[in-house]
Amino acid sequence: xxxxxxxxxxxxxxxxxxxxxxxxxxxxxxxxxxxxxxxxxxxxxxxxxxxxxxxxxxxxxxxxxxxxxxxxxxxxxxxxxxxxxxxxxxxxxxxxxxxxxxxxxxxxxxxxxxxxxxxxxxxxxxxxxxxxxxxxxxxxx
Amino acid sequence: xxxxxxxxxxxxxxxxxxxxxxxxxxxxxxxxxxxxxxxxxxxxxxxxxxxxxxxxxxxxxxxxxxxxxxxxxxxxxxxxxxxxxxxxxxxxxxxxxxxxxxxxxxxxxxxxxxxxxxxxxxxxxxxxxxxxxxxxxxxxxxxxxxxxxxxxxxxxxxxxxxxxxxxxxxxxxxxxxxxxxxxxxxxxxxxxxxxxxxxxxxxxxxxxxxxxxxxxxxxxxxxxxxxxxxxxxxxxxxxxxxxxxxxxxxxxxxxxxxxxxxxxxxxxxxxxxxxxxxxxxxxxxxxxxxxxxxxxxxxxxxxxxxxxxxxxxxxxxxxxxxxxxxxxxxxxxxxxxxxxxxxxxxxxxxxxxxxxxxxxxxxxxxxxxxxxxxxxxxxxxxxxxxxxxxxxxxxxxxxxxxxx
Numbered sequence: 001x002x003x004x005x006x007x008x009x010x011x012x013x014x015x016x017x018x019x020x021x022x023x024x025x026x027x028x029x030x031x032x033x034x035x036x037x038x039x040x041x042x043x044x045x046x047x048x049x050x051x052x053x054x055x056x057x058x059x060x061x062x063x064x065x066x067x068x069x070x071x072x073x074x075x076x077x078x079x080x081x082x083x084x085x086x087x088x089x090x091x092x093x094x095x096x097x098x099x100x101x102x103x104x105x106x107x108x109x110x111x112x113x114x115x116x117x118x119x120x121x122x123x124x125x126x127x128x129x130x131x132x133x134x135x136x137x138x139x140x141x
Numbered sequence: 142x143x144x145x146x147x148x149x150x151x152x153x154x155x156x157x158x159x160x161x162x163x164x165x166x167x168x169x170x171x172x173x174x175x176x177x178x179x180x181x182x183x184x185x186x187x188x189x190x191x192x193x194x195x196x197x198x199x200x201x202x203x204x205x206x207x208x209x210x211x212x213x214x215x216x217x218x219x220x221x222x223x224x225x226x227x228x229x230x231x232x233x234x235x236x237x238x239x240x241x242x243x244x245x246x247x248x249x250x251x252x253x254x255x256x257x258x259x260x261x262x263x264x265x266x267x268x269x270x271x272x273x274x275x276x277x278x279x280x281x282x283x284x285x286x287x288x289x290x291x292x293x294x295x296x297x298x299x300x301x302x303x304x305x306x307x308x309x310x311x312x313x314x315x316x317x318x319x320x321x322x323x324x325x326x327x328x329x330x331x332x333x334x335x336x337x338x339x340x341x342x343x344x345x346x347x348x349x350x351x352x353x354x355x356x357x358x359x360x361x362x363x364x365x366x367x368x369x370x371x372x373x374x375x376x377x378x379x380x381x382x383x384x385x386x387x388x389x390x391x392x393x394x395x396x397x398x399x400x401x402x403x404x405x406x407x408x409x410x411x412x413x414x415x416x417x418x419x420x421x422x423x424x425x426x427x428x429x430x431x432x433x434x435x436x437x438x439x440x441x442x443x444x445x446x447x448x449x450x451x452x453x454x455x456x457x458x459x460x461x462x463x464x465x466x467x468x469x470x471x472x473x474x475x476x477x478x479x480x481x482x483x484x485x486x487x488x489x490x491x492x493x494x495x496x497x498x499x500x501x502x503x504x505x506x507x508x509x510x511x512x513x514x515x516x517x518x519x520x521x522x523x524x525x526x527x528x529x530x531x532x533x534x535x536x537x538x539x540x541x542x543x544x545x
Contacts, residue, residue: 002276002286017409025396026409029282037413038395057400058304060296060348066288067269069281083289085297085400092410094400096297098287105349110304121286131286 004030004047006118006132013118014049015095015132021046026091050095053115053137054086057094059108071122071129080104084134086114100135113137152431154247155374155382156543157367158186159506162260164331164362164493171201174363175211175260176218178499182256182365187377193367195225195252197243199235199259199498202271211498215258225252233445234390234533235259236364236501237541241388243368253373259498260363267291268359268495280403280534287405291447292356294402296348299450303350306465308453310350312472314341316449317354317491319477324488326519329503331360332492355449360494364503381545383512385505387431389540393420402534421458424538425530429460432542436460439482440524441511443504445531446489455530456484483521486511501539504529512545 005028006015017028020035022043027036028050035042065078072078082099099108100117119133160181162174175198183190196219198211211228225246231238236259243255267290275281283289302308321336336354344353374382396408398415418426429435436459444455453467461482462470470476476484487493487507490500508527510516516524524545531539 002282020412023412025412028406028409036395036408039413058297058301060293060300060350062288062290062293062348063346064267064290066284066290067267068272069270069274069285070288071285072288081288083287083293083297090411092398094398094407096283096287096289096400096405110301 002029009118013116013132014052015116017048017050017091018045019048026050026093028093028095050093051088051090053113054088054095056108056110056112056114057085057087058110059084059099059105061105082108084108084114086134097132097134100133103135107136152248153371153384153386154244154368155371155379155384156505156509157188157254157369157374157377157379157382158182158184159509160185160365161329161503161506162363163329164360164496167361169262169361171260171262171361171363172214172218174262174361174499175215175258175365178260178363178365179215179219179256179258182367186367188254188367190219191222193224193254193256195227195243195246195255197226197239197255197257198228199239199257199502200228200230201261201498211258231390231537231539232534233497234501234531234537234539235498236503236505237388237529237531237539238390238537239502240366240368240385240505240541241390244385244388247368247370254367254369256365256367257502258363258365259502261496261498262361263359263494263496265359279405283403283405290348291402292348292351294400295356295448295451296351297400298454299351299355299448300349302450302453306468308450308468310342311338312453312468313351313355313449314338315471316446316452317341319471320446320452320485320489320491323478323486323519324492326517327488327492330488330492331358331362331494332488351448351450357447357490358494360496362493362496362499362503364499364506366502366505366509383509383543383545385541386544387428387540387542389424389428389431389538391423391427391538392536394423419458420536420538421455421532424532424540425459425528427538428528428540428542432544434526434542438526439528441486441508441521441527442482442484443487443489443507443527443529444484446485446491447495449491452484452489459528459530478519478521486516486519486521501529501531504531505541505543508541508543512543
């Protein structure tokens, strides 16, 4: 679905972006065709892993089931899902993601440190769709 | 562009007429709403549809026929009469871009008088992307990968304001209280009931910290304006019309570093420092620059209050107050009727709900009525200059400055 957006396992798990060889601009989700910096003549876009840890820029949650194409089991009651926008210092970028299971808005504050961890978006009998989650550092699943 | 406000300024066009179909959930076809709004605007302008040289529609999706339609659909419903036609899509900014296209035709001499129409019948519940597997579409991706609805983004902005500026949910509720009080005075508004802070606090949380009454609904509705050259206006007995002096349709500047619908991440500022003004600020600045005025000249503002917290952000982005001072402006009553700079005297989206192609045109209708002194019980006394501000998904700026 979103091939090449993340890779690795455990502590090696990282979001993957791309970096312009000419101007060093970083892109996530990955930009594989043209550097979007208007002042850049354009260079090769090489894959780069993003920082593992960042700080919470803001957060919220979905108290109601999101519509399709989000996939959730209509048989199960909807569990509010927290979303966290995270500022990565080295890349100077903010990346939105779901919070790790069990993390609620009560657990979060703006500015706190979080780290990226592998997660499951949805699974059925045939397929498991993986994703990234943000989790406060020092918390173990 | 000349913007000295004097007689014969080539940069201005006249607003001869404004009209709406009342907003609500009527369950009818968007064409009905658009035609009703168009006829009302034509009557207001004292013109016949056959006098119109050009029609420009703000696009919507026609069910059963894939694609975005507007201008020709309204023209057919009003009766084919050979007018020049165009349709524009710019998400929530479609209406402003339709006004801009009309203005360009008038100023270039391609048309003397143009009818601008936008209407929609919104689906129930959350807005969602079109169907199919479309991972090349950022709007599809944010739903599929994150379940990030529009209120999720509104919640992020609200929480960020609380952390940075110390705003509270009680402050946000007061925006709703204010806008509902003004919407109660507007016969075209969908919600015409005053709301209390207690009612906001008692409504369900949708996206923490925002509750149902902090977030605008989806709606059916239509809005239309008739625009012309100043010369045409004079010839047709409109001696002192409301005039549009600026239309801002800017895109963001790289790197756009404020997380915004429908994106999953911001641009990185690692190679280029962010511009001095955020995208929303640049929308207003472009309009001020073109009009040759500043925020201190405004009598009123119609802003895009998708959520209560976002309205406060617009106060700052429009320069009505300094950064972080939005709540103070609200608490001091400056943005209520009778205040220094009433904001959303129409009742805003809080009272109307979203009918996407119509809403930026509806803002211009309100400016026109206010500047003519025709706004009834919600009239801003002595209104001379008004701004509308809006933002369309995917990087469409939208602001209009009208003067009298």
